[in-house]
Amino acid sequence: MKKALITGVTGQDGAYLSEFLLKKGYEVHGVKRRSSLFNTDRIDHLYVDQHEKNVKFKLHYGDLTDSTNLIRIIQEVQPDEIYNLGAMSHVKVSFDTPEYTANADGIGTLRILEAIRILGLEKKTKIYQASTSELYGLVQEVPQKESTPFYPRSPYAVAKMYAYWITVNYREAYNMFACNGILFNHESPLRGETFVTRKITRAVARIALGAQDKVYLGNLDSKRDWGHAKDYVEAMWLILQQKKPQDFVIATGVTTTVRDFVKMAFARVGIEVEFKGSGVKETAVVKSCKNKEFQLKKGTVVVAVDKAYFRPTEVDLLIGDPSKCKKILKWKPKYNLAMLVNEMVDADVQLFKKDEYLKKGGFKTLSQFE
Ligand code: NDP
Numbered sequence: 548m549k550k551a552l553i554t555g556v557t558g559q560d561g562a563y564l565s566e567f568l569l570k571k572g573y574e575v576h577g578v579k580r581r582s583s584l585f586n587t588d589r590i591d592h593l594y595v596d597q598h599e600k601n602v603k604f605k606l607h608y609g610d611l612t613d614s615t616n617l618i619r620i621i622q623e624v625q626p627d628e629i630y631n632l633g634a635m636s637h638v639k640v641s642f643d644t645p646e647y648t649a650n651a652d653g654i655g656t657l658r659i660l661e662a663i664r665i666l667g668l669e670k671k672t673k674i675y676q677a678s679t680s681e682l683y684g685l686v687q688e689v690p691q692k693e694s695t696p697f698y699p700r701s702p703y704a705v706a707k708m709y710a711y712w713i714t715v716n717y718r719e720a721y722n723m724f725a726c727n728g729i730l731f732n733h734e735s736p737l738r739g740e741t742f743v744t745r746k747i748t749r750a751v752a753r754i755a756l757g758a759q760d761k762v763y764l765g766n767l768d769s770k771r772d773w774g775h776a777k778d779y780v781e782a783m784w785l786i787l788q789q790k791k792p793q794d795f796v797i798a799t800g801v802t803t804t805v806r807d808f809v810k811m812a813f814a815r816v817g818i819e820v821e822f823k824g825s826g827v828k829e830t831a832v833v834k835s836c837k838n839k840e841f842q843l844k845k846g847t848v849v850v851a852v853d854k855a856y857f858r859p860t861e862v863d864l865l866i867g868d869p870s871k872c873k874k875i876l877k878w879k880p881k882y883n884l885a886m887l888v889n890e891m892v893d894a895d896v897q898l899f900k901k902d903e904y905l906k907k908g909g910f911k912t913l914s915q916f917e
């Protein structure tokens with residue numbers, strides 16, 4: 548039975564990847580950070596009492612900023628595959644915490660690679676590094692492919708650039724099976740609430756249900772190549788199943804503005820919105836509301852722009868070229884953007900309906916804590 552170790556197991560991708568590998572028959576070990584509140588919501592359904600026999604999913608306390616801890620966990624687990632997904636993954640927040648981001652996202656990767664070397668596991672353990680389309684940053688070429696030059700535009704992207712190259716260097720210097728997956732944005736109902744897609748789908752659900760008036764967003768012009776996390780974790784696994792270690796772009800090849808994502812998300816609940824004005828004065832207003840369940844009047848402002856959400860340096864356009872992964876990995880996404888948006892909006896509508904139901908019953912709910 549193969550053993551996988553996942554850093555960032557409590558995150559969006561960690562949860563989908565754990566589920567995927569368990570289904571493939573792996574024993575899955577995850578590194579989770581100590582937190583003052585439970586942080587395992589996304590993986591609770593996979594967890595079994597550790598006293599049971601043949602437990603296939605195990606968690607270890609750890610942190611990418613602590614080498615001794617990583618060495619100990621890797622020594623204990625002796626993994627066949629490591630998926631290094633742990634990171635301070637929010638681009639905007641990285642401008643506020645640049646040093647920590649460099650430590651966890653950049654040097655954290657080095658710590659994993661060095662641990663493998665120190666333990667003499669170079670021949671046994673394969674490593675997947677969670678690289679990112681943010682590396683392309685300021686547009687040099689479209690669509691972006693494996694050979695496109697990098698021009699990172701945030702402390703996050705600069706830290707990930709170090710991680711990318713140190714992974715390549717350890718592969719070349721020590722013959723390690725270490726690969727970068729350069730993944731374009733991927734989302735899901737498990738996406739963190741402060742990334743733009745989830746922020747929008749949550750807001751759409753709450754606005755439709757009357758729990759919120761409007762949502763403030765930043766740059767509506769930026770374009771992203773959005774896929775579904777479920778498809779993307781399969782690509783991670785495929786990258787480590789190849790004969791020779793190499794790097795891959797994983798993308799859909801379709802790009803969409805934040806503004807169009809907003810329109811699609813509202814359309815899912817039967818609300819047509821139109822954008823008016825420009826720059827920081829731009830708003831989205833209700834044009835029509837076909838869904839009788841929701842009472843939104845024509846002309847109601849549902850989206851406004853707040854400068855606070857703009858980044859000091861932005862990545863304007865991301866669109867990936869998936870030719871290599873299609874050809875070599877035979878990877879093809881099952882979801883398109885409409886399916887992704889619909890799944891996310893539906894999940895958030897369900898979540899907030901439950902919330903409203905609890906509120907009516909006199910219980911404390913998510914929205915009462917906000
Ligand atoms: P999330 O933000 O959802 O998850 C990040 C995970 O990393 C969480 O489990 C978090 O723990 C953990 N983590 C954060 N800091 C540390 C640390 N110092 N030590 C150990 N663990 C830590 O990210 P995603 O699942 O979306 O992304 C997974 C990886 O892929 C990340 O590296 C991200 O940068 C990269 N990536 C993501 C893309 C996307 O579109 N989603 C695209 C390209 C790359 P906790 O739960 O405690 O916060």
Ligand code: GDR
Nearest residue numbers: 636638679680681731732741742743744764765766769856
């Ligand atoms: P990104 O994702 O920066 O691409 O990084 P995010 O969803 O945060 O932003 C996408 C684009 O939307 C614009 N935007 C806003 N973003 C946020 N978060 N909040 C807003 O209110 C808002 N309004 C507009 C942003 O300016 C940006 O242009 C994600 C992360 O998962 C990274 O870890 C990963 O490496 C990349 O995707 C690929």
